[in-house]
Amino acid sequence: MIELLVRFRVATLILGVCLLGVSLVIGQSLHFDRSIDNMFAPGDRLLTPYxxxxxxxxxxxxxxxxxxxxxLFAEDGVxxxxxxxxxxxxxxxxxVRDVLSIDRPIGxxxxxxxxxxxxxxxxAFVGLTHNAAGDIAALVCILIPESEAGVTRTEVIDQIRKIVAxxxxxxxxxxxxxxxxxxxxxxDDGARxxxxxxxxxxxxxxxAFRSIRWVIVAIAVVQLTLWLTQASLAVSGFQLSMVSSMLTAIVTVIGVATVTHVLIRFREFRAAGLEAEPALIETGKLLAAPIFWACxxxxxxxxxxxxxxVGPVHDFxxxxxxxxxxxxxxxxxLVPGIILIGNFGGDAGRIWGEGKLDGGLDLTMHWVKRHPVLIAVFSIIMLGAAIVGSINLEVESDFTKxxxxxxxxxxxxxxxxxxxxxxxxxxxxxxAPETIDWxxxxxxxxxxxxxxxxAPELTQTLSLADAIMAGSPLPLEAMRFDFLRNRAIKIGMGAFQTEMPGILAALHAEDPDNPGQYWFRIMLLSHERRDSSDKKELIAKVEQIASEFQYPEIATEGSAEAAADAPAKQKPQVTGFFVLLTFLIDSLIADQWRAFLLAIGGIALMMLAALRDVRYALLALVPNVLPVxxxxxxxxxxxxxxxxGAAxxxxVSLGLSVDSSLHYIIGFQRALAKGLNVSAALTExxxxxxxxxxxATIALILGFSVLCFSNFIPTVYFGVLVSLTMLGGLFGNLILLPLLLRWTTGEKSEIAAD
Incomplete structure (x- = not known):
C-alpha cells in the first residue's frame, strides 16, 4: 500500500487538489443552527413547555x-x-411583533x-419599562418567530441595537x-x-526544522482535512453549532501532530543515508499502523x-x-507528492537544543528506574485528589459568563x-378562560x-391583570358589583386589542393545537448573574407556588376528581430562556461522565485491535485517564x-492523548521483537x-493555545483545559507508562511485531 501511494504520488496529489476544489464548493453550504431548541433533546422535560x-x-x-x-418623565414631554x-x-x-413601553396605553x-x-x-411597570428613579427608559421588544419574520434574527437584533445606540x-x-x-x-472564531x-x-x-517544504505539507493536510470534513457534513445535512469554532483548531492540531510524527521519522531515515523516496517508504511502513490507529x-x-x-455537543x-x-x-x-516532487525547501534539520532534549529523555528513563515507588505513590495521591475535586463540580448557569x-x-x-x-x-x-373576567x-x-x-428574588412579576388593574380609570377593587368590574375589564381588553394587539397576543392566547383552550402568561424578571444553586432554588419555589393555582372551569365538568385528572398540558407551566439556560450545563456534566466511560471502553477496544494484547491495551489507558x-x-x-467548553x-482529551501511548507501545513492541531486553527497548x-x-504535544498545545484568544469563553476553557490534559498526558507517557511497561513485561518476553 505504501509503495503504491509513493509510486502514484502525482496522481494522488492531483486527486487531492481536485477533492479540495469540490469540497470548497460543497462546504460553503454548511450553515449555523442558531436555535436554542437544538441545545436540548426533543423529549426533554424542560423543552416541552418552552x-x-x-x-x-x-x-x-x-x-x-x-x-x-x-x-423621561419631564412634564414638557421631551x-x-x-x-x-x-x-x-x-x-x-x-x-418585531410589538413593543411595550411606559407611554402605552395613555401616551x-x-x-x-x-x-x-x-x-x-x-x-405597576417600574423595573420593566423604567427604573424607580424615572431616569432610565426601557422598551420590551417582542419578536416574531424567525420562521415567520422574513429576516434573520441577527439582522433584527443588529437593527434594534443600531436604533437604541x-x-x-x-x-x-x-x-x-x-x-x-x-x-x-x-x-468569527471559526475562520480567524x-x-x-x-x-x-x-x-x-x-x-524548529528549517524546512519550507514541511510547512507546506502541514498546511495542505490541514486545509484538505477541514474542507473534506465540512463538505461531508454539508452533504449529510449537518449544521454548525455553538461549539463549532473548535472544529478548525482541533482538526489543525491533529493534522499537524500527525505530520510531525512523519517528519521526525523521515528525518531519521534521511540521516541514516537513505534517499528521499526509500526514506518515505520506510517511514510509511513504520508509521502506517500507529497513524491509522491514532486517528x-x-x-x-x-x-x-x-x-x-445537548445538541451542539452531540453534533460536535x-x-x-x-x-x-x-x-x-x-x-x-498529499504527503507523498509534496515531499518527493521538486527540490525546494530542503530536508528538515535538527531543532536547536535537541541534543539537550536527548539527554533529558535519558535522565527521565534513569529516574523511572530509580524511583518507581515514588512515581506510583504520587500518581495515587493525584488520583485521590481528582476524585474529591470531581465530586465538588459546580455548573455555570450565568450565560453572560x-x-x-x-x-x-x-x-x-x-x-x-x-x-x-x-x-x-x-x-x-x-x-385561562376565553373571556377574562373579575x-x-x-x-x-x-x-x-x-x-x-x-419569592422576593423576583424583581418583577407582570401580566395582563396588572395592566388592566393599573389602566382602569376607576379602581376595580372599589367597584361594588362584579358586572361593573367585568364591564371595565371588557373595555380594557378592547383597548388592548385595538391599540396593542401584539402585546395582548403575547399575554393571553388560544392554544392552536387545542381549539377552545386558552392560556394566560405572567412574565417574570430576576437577576441573570447569580449562582446556579440560587437560580434552581428560585425556579423550584416558583414552580411550587404556580402548581397550586387552580382554575377548575377549564377542567372537564364534574368534580374535583375530574380537575385532578386534567391532562398535564392544562396545568400551570414554568418555562422560558432563564429556566432552560439554568439547567443546560447540568445535562452536560452528567453526559460528560457517560461519554468519558464510553470513550474509555471504545478506545480500549481500539487499543486491543491495534496492540493485540489485553495487558498493553489496558496499560495505554492509565497515563491518559489520570490527567483527564x-x-x-x-x-x-x-x-x-x-x-x-469545560464539560x-x-x-476529547482522552482520544487525543492516548495517541502518544499508542505510538510508544508499538515502538516498544518492535524493539522487543528485535531482540532487545526490556530496559534497552524502553531506552530506545x-x-x-x-x-x-x-x-507533537508541543504542536498540540500551541495549536490549542490559539483558542485562548476566542471571544467565546467556553472555547477558551476548552483550549486551556485540553492543553493542560495534553501536557499531563505527555508526562504520563514519558514517566508513568515506561514504569508500567517495566512492571508488566518480563525480560524474556517475546512480543510479535505489528
Whole structure:
C-alpha cells in the first residue's frame, strides 16, 4: 500500500487538489443552527413547555432596550416624545411583533403627575419599562418567530441595537441577544482561529526544522482535512453549532501532530543515508499502523460525545470523528507528492537544543528506574485528589459568563441588573378562560402577590391583570358589583386589542393545537448573574407556588376528581430562556461522565485491535485517564465552574492523548521483537518515539493555545483545559507508562511485531 501511494504520488496529489476544489464548493453550504431548541433533546422535560409557550404566544423571544434619560418623565414631554419615536421606529422593523413601553396605553399623559391613572401605570411597570428613579427608559421588544419574520434574527437584533445606540448609553439585553452574539463570536472564531492555528504551527515547523517544504505539507493536510470534513457534513445535512469554532483548531492540531510524527521519522531515515523516496517508504511502513490507529482512537473519543443530550455537543462529536478520519485521507493523498516532487525547501534539520532534549529523555528513563515507588505513590495521591475535586463540580448557569467582561452584552446586563432590576426573563403559563373576567383577574392577582411575598428574588412579576388593574380609570377593587368590574375589564381588553394587539397576543392566547383552550402568561424578571444553586432554588419555589393555582372551569365538568385528572398540558407551566439556560450545563456534566466511560471502553477496544494484547491495551489507558481526572478534579478543587467548553474535555482529551501511548507501545513492541531486553527497548523508544511525542504535544498545545484568544469563553476553557490534559498526558507517557511497561513485561518476553 505504501509503495503504491509513493509510486502514484502525482496522481494522488492531483486527486487531492481536485477533492479540495469540490469540497470548497460543497462546504460553503454548511450553515449555523442558531436555535436554542437544538441545545436540548426533543423529549426533554424542560423543552416541552418552552415549545408550547412559543407556539401559543407566537414566539417567546424578548429583547430589552434601555437608555438613560433624566428627562423621561419631564412634564414638557421631551423625554416621552423621544421614547415614543424610538418605540415607533423599532415597531416598524420586520421581525418585531410589538413593543411595550411606559407611554402605552395613555401616551404623553403618562408624564402628568396629577393623573392618578398615569401614576398607577408608572408604579405597576417600574423595573420593566423604567427604573424607580424615572431616569432610565426601557422598551420590551417582542419578536416574531424567525420562521415567520422574513429576516434573520441577527439582522433584527443588529437593527434594534443600531436604533437604541442613537441615544447616549443605549444598549440591549435579552437571551436572544446573548444567543446571537454567541454565534457571531463562534462564527468569527471559526475562520480567524483556524488560520491563526495553521500559521502558528507552520511557523513553529519552519523555525524548529528549517524546512519550507514541511510547512507546506502541514498546511495542505490541514486545509484538505477541514474542507473534506465540512463538505461531508454539508452533504449529510449537518449544521454548525455553538461549539463549532473548535472544529478548525482541533482538526489543525491533529493534522499537524500527525505530520510531525512523519517528519521526525523521515528525518531519521534521511540521516541514516537513505534517499528521499526509500526514506518515505520506510517511514510509511513504520508509521502506517500507529497513524491509522491514532486517528481511529481520536474518532472513537469524539464519537463518545454523541451520547450527550445537548445538541451542539452531540453534533460536535460527529464532526470531530469525521475530521479525525479525514486526516488519514489527506495524509495519504498529499504527503507523498509534496515531499518527493521538486527540490525546494530542503530536508528538515535538527531543532536547536535537541541534543539537550536527548539527554533529558535519558535522565527521565534513569529516574523511572530509580524511583518507581515514588512515581506510583504520587500518581495515587493525584488520583485521590481528582476524585474529591470531581465530586465538588459546580455548573455555570450565568450565560453572560460565556462572554468576555468587556463584551457589549455583558456591559448591558450589568447596567440593567444594577440600575433597572433583573434581566433574566421567564414565564408562568396559566390555564385561562376565553373571556377574562373579575374572578380570574382576582386569582391571578393573588398568585402574583404570593410570588412577590414568597419569592422576593423576583424583581418583577407582570401580566395582563396588572395592566388592566393599573389602566382602569376607576379602581376595580372599589367597584361594588362584579358586572361593573367585568364591564371595565371588557373595555380594557378592547383597548388592548385595538391599540396593542401584539402585546395582548403575547399575554393571553388560544392554544392552536387545542381549539377552545386558552392560556394566560405572567412574565417574570430576576437577576441573570447569580449562582446556579440560587437560580434552581428560585425556579423550584416558583414552580411550587404556580402548581397550586387552580382554575377548575377549564377542567372537564364534574368534580374535583375530574380537575385532578386534567391532562398535564392544562396545568400551570414554568418555562422560558432563564429556566432552560439554568439547567443546560447540568445535562452536560452528567453526559460528560457517560461519554468519558464510553470513550474509555471504545478506545480500549481500539487499543486491543491495534496492540493485540489485553495487558498493553489496558496499560495505554492509565497515563491518559489520570490527567483527564486530575484536570477535571482541579476544576472542582479550585472552584472553577463548569461551562459548555469545560464539560466536553474528558472524552476529547482522552482520544487525543492516548495517541502518544499508542505510538510508544508499538515502538516498544518492535524493539522487543528485535531482540532487545526490556530496559534497552524502553531506552530506545524513549529516545525515538519520546522525541516525536514531545514535538507533537508541543504542536498540540500551541495549536490549542490559539483558542485562548476566542471571544467565546467556553472555547477558551476548552483550549486551556485540553492543553493542560495534553501536557499531563505527555508526562504520563514519558514517566508513568515506561514504569508500567517495566512492571508488566518480563525480560524474556517475546512480543510479535505489528
Amino acid at each position: 415549545l408550547k409557550l412559543k407556539e401559543i404566544f407566537g414566539g417567546n423571544e424578548v429583547i430589552l432596550a434601555v437608555y438613560p434619560d433624566p428627562q 423625554g416621552i416624545d423621544r421614547l415614543i419615536a424610538m418605540r415607533t421606529e423599532i415597531t416598524a422593523l420586520a421581525g 404623553r399623559d403618562i408624564v402628568n403627575s396629577d393623573n392618578n391613572r398615569a401614576l398607577k401605570l408608572r408604579d 442613537t441615544q447616549p448609553g443605549g444598549m440591549i439585553t435579552g437571551e436572544p441577544v446573548m444567543v446571537v452574539d454567541g454565534f457571531r463570536y463562534v462564527e 482561529l483556524g488560520w491563526a492555528t495553521s500559521l502558528l504551527l507552520g511557523l513553529v515547523i519552519l523555525v 481511529a482512537t481520536d474518532a472513537v473519543g469524539f464519537s463518545a460525545l454523541m451520547v450527550t443530550k 462529536g460527529v464532526m470531530m470523528a469525521v475530521g479525525a478520519l479525514m486526516v488519514i485521507v489527506s495524509v495519504c493523498l 460565556n462572554f468576555r467582561e468587556g463584551a457589549p452584552i455583558v456591559v448591558a446586563y450589568d447596567y440593567v441588573e444594577d440600575n433597572l432590576g433583573g434581566a433574566g426573563v421567564w414565564d408562568i403559563m396559566l390555564p 374572578p380570574y383577574i382576582s386569582k391571578v392577582n393573588a398568585l402574583e402577590e404570593r410570588l412577590r411575598q414568597e 481526572l486530575v484536570v477535571t478534579g482541579c476544576i472542582g478543587l479550585f472552584g472553577v465552574k463548569i461551562n459548555m 466536553m474535555i474528558a472524552a 523508544v524513549q529516545q525515538s518515539v519520546g522525541r516525536a511525542l514531545i514535538f
